[in-house]
Amino acid sequence: MAAGHKPLSDLLDEMALKILMIEPGDLSIVGELLDLTEKLLPGQAAADTPMVIQRMAAAFKGALEKFIMGELADSAENYDFLGQCITEMQESARKEGRPGEKTLAQFCENMRKIGVSLQPSALLGDTDAASAGMSEAAEEAPAKEVSVVASSQSDSTQVQAPAAGGTGQEALPDFLQDTDLLAGFIEEAFEHLESIEVNVLELEQSPDDQDIINNIFRPFHTIKGVSGFLNLKTINRLAHATENLLDDVRNGKRAMDSAVIDIVLTVGDALKSMVENIKDVLQNGPANYKDTDISSFLVNITQLQEGGNVAPPVEPVAAPVADLSPEVSEAEADEEAEPVASEEAEAEAPAMPTIARAAQGAVSSRAPQQPASPAARPSTDSGQKKIGASIKVDVEKLDALVNAVGELVIMQSLVRQNKLVSRIADAKLTKDFSQLTRITSELQRTAMSMRMVPIKQTFDKMIRLVRDLSKKSGKKVDLIMEGADTEIDRNMVESIYDPLVHMMRNSVDHGISPSADREKCGKSETGTVFLRAYQKGGSMMIEIEDDGEGLNTQKIRKKAIERGLVSEADNLSDFELNNLIFLPGFSTADKITDVSGRGVGMDVVKKAVEKLRGKVDVQSQPGKGSLFTIRLPLTLAIIDGIIVRVGTERYIIPTIAIQESMRPDRTNYSTVHGRGENLLVRGELVPIIRLYEIFGVESTNTDPCEAIVVVVENEGRRRALMVDELLGKEEVVIKNLGGLDVPGVAGGTILGDGRVGLILDLAGVIANKAD
Amino acid sequence: MEAGNVAQNLGQGAELAGKYLTFSLGNEGYGVGILSVREIIGVMEITAVPHTPPYIRGVINLRGKVIPVLDLRLKFSMNHKEYDERTCIIVVEVQGQTAPVQVGMVVDSVSEVLNIAAGEIEPPPSLGSSSETENILGMAKAKGEVKILLDVDKVVGEGLLQQLAS
Numbered sequence: 004m005a006a007g008h009k010p011l012s013d014l015l016d017e018m019a020l021k022i023l024m025i026e027p028g029d030l031s032i033v034g035e036l037l038d039l040t041e042k043l044l045p046g047q048a049a050a051d052t053p054m055v056i057q058r059m060a061a062a063f064k065g066a067l068e069k070f071i072m073g074e075l076a077d078s079a080e081n082y083d084f085l086g087q088c089i090t091e092m093q094e095s096a097r098k099e100g101r102p103g104e105k106t107l108a109q110f111c112e113n114m115r116k117i118g119v120s121l122q123p124s125a126l127l128g129d130t131d132a133a134s135a136g137m138s139e140a141a142e143e144a145p146a147k148e149v150s151v152v153a154s155s156q157s158d159s160t161q162v163q164a165p166a167a168g169g170t171g172q173e174a175l176p177d178f179l180q181d182t183d184l185l186a187g188f189i190e191e192a193f194e195h196l197e198s199i200e201v202n203v204l205e206l207e208q209s210p211d212d213q214d215i216i217n218n219i220f221r222p223f224h225t226i227k228g229v230s231g232f233l234n235l236k237t238i239n240r241l242a243h244a245t246e247n248l249l250d251d252v253r254n255g256k257r258a259m260d261s262a263v264i265d266i267v268l269t270v271g272d273a274l275k276s277m278v279e280n281i282k283d284v285l286q287n288g289p290a291n292y293k294d295t296d297i298s299s300f301l302v303n304i305t306q307l308q309e310g311g312n313v314a315p316p317v318e319p320v321a322a323p324v325a326d327l328s329p330e331v332s333e334a335e336a337d338e339e340a341e342p343v344a345s346e347e348a349e350a351e352a353p354a355m356p357t358i359a360r361a362a363q364g365a366v367s368s369r370a371p372q373q374p375a376s377p378a379a380r381p382s383t384d385s386g387q388k389k390i391g392a393s394i395k396v397d398v399e400k401l402d403a404l405v406n407a408v409g410e411l412v413i414m415q416s417l418v419r420q421n422k423l424v425s426r427i428a429d430a431k432l433t434k435d436f437s438q439l440t441r442i443t444s445e446l447q448r449t450a451m452s453m454r455m456v457p458i459k460q461t462f463d464k465m466i467r468l469v470r471d472l473s474k475k476s477g478k479k480v481d482l483i484m485e486g487a488d489t490e491i492d493r494n495m496v497e498s499i500y501d502p503l504v505h506m507m508r509n510s511v512d513h514g515i516s517p518s519a520d521r522e523k524c525g526k527s528e529t530g531t532v533f534l535r536a537y538q539k540g541g542s543m544m545i546e547i548e549d550d551g552e553g554l555n556t557q558k559i560r561k562k563a564i565e566r567g568l569v570s571e572a573d574n575l576s577d578f579e580l581n582n583l584i585f586l587p588g589f590s591t592a593d594k595i596t597d598v599s600g601r602g603v604g605m606d607v608v609k610k611a612v613e614k615l616r617g618k619v620d621v622q623s624q625p626g627k628g629s630l631f632t633i634r635l636p637l638t639l640a641i642i643d644g645i646i647v648r649v650g651t652e653r654y655i656i657p658t659i660a661i662q663e664s665m666r667p668d669r670t671n672y673s674t675v676h677g678r679g680e681n682l683l684v685r686g687e688l689v690p691i692i693r694l695y696e697i698f699g700v701e702s703t704n705t706d707p708c709e710a711i712v713v714v715v716e717n718e719g720r721r722r723a724l725m726v727d728e729l730l731g732k733e734e735v736v737i738k739n740l741g742g743l744d745v746p747g748v749a750g751g752t753i754l755g756d757g758r759v760g761l762i763l764d765l766a767g768v769i770a771n772k773a774d
Numbered sequence: 775m776e777a778g779n780v781a782q783n784l785g786q787g788a789e790l791a792g793k794y795l796t797f798s799l800g801n802e803g804y805g806v807g808i809l810s811v812r813e814i815i816g817v818m819e820i821t822a823v824p825h826t827p828p829y830i831r832g833v834i835n836l837r838g839k840v841i842p843v844l845d846l847r848l849k850f851s852m853n854h855k856e857y858d859e860r861t862c863i864i865v866v867e868v869q870g871q872t873a874p875v876q877v878g879m880v881v882d883s884v885s886e887v888l889n890i891a892a893g894e895i896e897p898p899p900s901l902g903s904s905s906e907t908e909n910i911l912g913m914a915k916a917k918g919e920v921k922i923l924l925d926v927d928k929v930v931g932e933g934l935l936q937q938l939a940s
């Protein structure tokens with residue numbers, strides 16, 4: 004990771020996203036946040052990071068460390084303040100490191116609310132003042148760094164060792180004897196654990212389904228077997244105990260109730276983090292080994308086994324979670340039906356062969372998309388359908404193939420458009436050409452589809468999220484997923500996860516009201532959240548719909564007027580008003596939750612989606628619910644763009660950002676002090692950017708009213724780009740500029756005539772103009 | 775053998791001996807190590823890239839790959855010359871920040887591949903400021919002419935790095 008070169012704003016965006024993900028009690032994200040913050044510290048930050056921000060980061064880090072040490076309350080409120088601190092850092096970054104006093108004062112105020120005293124002057128003033136002012140935060144930082152960060156940093160070997168201390172020491176060397184097998188086990192274990200989760204959640208739908216219980220039992224059995232063989236004693240003991248418990252369930256000795264399910268889920272989590280740790284050990288040396296205390300699990304399990312209802316009886320199993328749509332559950336039923344026959348034998352099989360197969364499976368035959376369907380995993384062994392035969396291919400090779408096919412398509416059109424060739428009036432040639440076109444487009448489609456994976460993997464994680472959220476908040480929520488088989492560019496899968504989590508959380512936390520309130524409104528007591536994915540035109544759509552409160556449009560309007568985002572006189576539609584929640588200034592500045600019932604951090608979601616060149620909006624009906632729609636391009640490799648001409652140069656503007664284009668009327672054109680040019684577009688002043696000016700090229704027109712302007716929107720900012728001519732619309736393959744990194748240019752592409760055209764990066768163009 | 779001794783005296787001449795692709799800029803002859811040359815192509819239409827130093831002429835489409843092109847005349851602060859049918863782009867591969875990158879260099883004309891022995895290589899002259907000679911590996915006297923041997927990594931790498939920093 005070339006972290007040092009990551010632009011400041013990206014780092015801050017990432018931090019903003021992370022803080023939204025934090026749940027009280029979840030320190031691992033605090034660790035990740037700490038890692039990010041450290042990239043902004045004096046001495047480590049990129050050279051162009053403003054000092055103010057470096058000092059803010061130092062203070063921020065101090066606060067984070069206090070969270071980890073437990074000196075500060077691990078409460079949602081405090082994380083809100085931290086979130087606001089990041090907003091103020093972003094604000095400072097936007098202003099080129101010269102934030103107003105107000106921003107700094109707010110930053111300090113938020114820090115103070117958390118419990119870190121800080122003077123604004125310390126952030127601004129000379130270095131002496133800074134170090135003095137930040138007394139607590141800054142001075143403690145270096146001293147504590149070593150011990151505190153340990154859990155989150157991989158290079159903290161020397162620190163971990165003493166912590167692991169007496170308990171873990173003797174277990175160390177045993178399992179490191181066969182690292183190949185171990186690596187295989189780790190991969191395998193992750194898959195098994197994931198399948199456990201999916202199956203458990205399914206079980207809540209049909210508690211008596213023996214097949215599902217078997218599906219849960221088997222992975223524990225395998226993990227037990229392999230971990231025993233590899234001498235992973237702790238994992239073995241825990242898996243063994245859980246297996247015994249599940250065995251009782253299988254044999255009908257006790258019912259599969261929610262107490263069992265809860266313990267299976269928590270054990271799954273614990274096993275996951277233990278395997279995670281083993282992986283860490285494998286990569287970074289044995290000193291990273293952590294011994295996990297599993298005694299409490301063992302006690303719980305034994306208690307359950309002895310039949311005592313020791314754990315307080317939780318609500319009946321039927322309570323929350325996923326009501327799978329007919330098509331999904333049907334598909335899964337199919338997958339499950341198959342392994343039944345073989346599973347008995349498999350479960351009873353002695354440990355050794357299982358290990359051999361497990362290890363082998365991990366090394367050799369994993370299909371790239373296999374993790375997407377953990378439920379189908381067991382069926383591969385018995386040679387089942389669904390995943391046919393597949394091979395693992397290097398992503399680079401795949402990219403090269405996609406590139407080459409893109410070129411083929413372009414070359415073909417070059418040949419076709421050749422003047423001599425196009426003059427040939429031969430029926431055979433015409434026929435051959437159309438045949439060729441058919442083959443190349445088929446080839447292109449296939450090449451593209453190789454990079455696509457079903458979104459199921461991401462959706463499956465939401466089942467657990469909604470389950471946990473609804474348990475925690477005491478609301479009853481059904482999650483209905485549709486179109487989990489819709490395919491998405493594999494490069495997008497990870498980037499879409501965080502925004503999706505945040506939006507789901509928003510829907511459950513704020514969208515759905517408590518059962519009592521719902522009944523008052525005449526709704527069923529169980530709220531429903533729909534999560535849908537489908538393709539529409541050249542886009543992938545993801546919808547999150549809830550049947551909750553809906554947005555309070557009037558309150559949003561009031562808030563927006565207070566914040567000066569719209570004026571009293573503005574006549575905005577409800578749709579426009581609702582979508583104000585995506586504006587940066589709107590949602591994060593203070594706790595909007597009470598006001599609108601929605602909106603904390605929605606600007607972060609919007610940013611993340613826009614990075615993927617997508618769009619997000621919300622429709623809401625008061626009292627009935629709201630619908631968030633994310634529109635994403637099907638792939639990141641191709642961009643849909645409008646080709647414009649400026650002088651002799653051609654540029655490509657991403658279509659998704661374009662609102663309209665026109666030849667401006669002189670009456671709508673105005674200047675400020677003879678410089679800042681504005682255009683009145685549908686009642687709104689939009690600054691004009693002369694593309695030829697910022698790119699330093701000759702232009703045919705220098706008068707905006709004789710040229711064409713293209714109105715674009717990026718991160719909520721509208722600009723009118725002045726160009727000479729619109730040349731057409733094309734889908735182009737994005738390529739990097741071979742080492743050049745230019746502000747305002749996202750990349751290059753090869754146009755129909757074989758020349759290179761530059762793709763505009765609107766964020767860069769707009770920032771460039773602002774300088 | 776004798777040549778080897780001379781090279782020893784010169785310090786690094788022996789390492790520099792080998793095959794060089796020679797080309798001309800104005801009246802001067804230059805050489806680049808043959809191992810870094812990928813191919814030679816005729817000059818083609820170059821797409822200008824904004825916010826880059828003048829000697830970076832832009833990017834070209836090299837069989838579906840977009841690569842930057844720099845003009846060696848402008849890089850060495852020589853007069854610009856209109857491109858003609860003898861103008862060539864030498865595509866070289868250098869180590870980029872993460873992976874090898876290909877970069878095109880515009881030259882007046884490409885001459886030939888010369889085998890230059892260690893004894894024919896002399897250290898670069900001092901031209902006063904070091905910045906002008908740091909691109910130069912050495913001077914070779916071959917076939918009665920002086921060829922300036924360029925350090926491609928420095929010429930290209932530095933150009934790109936400068937550009938990245940700016």
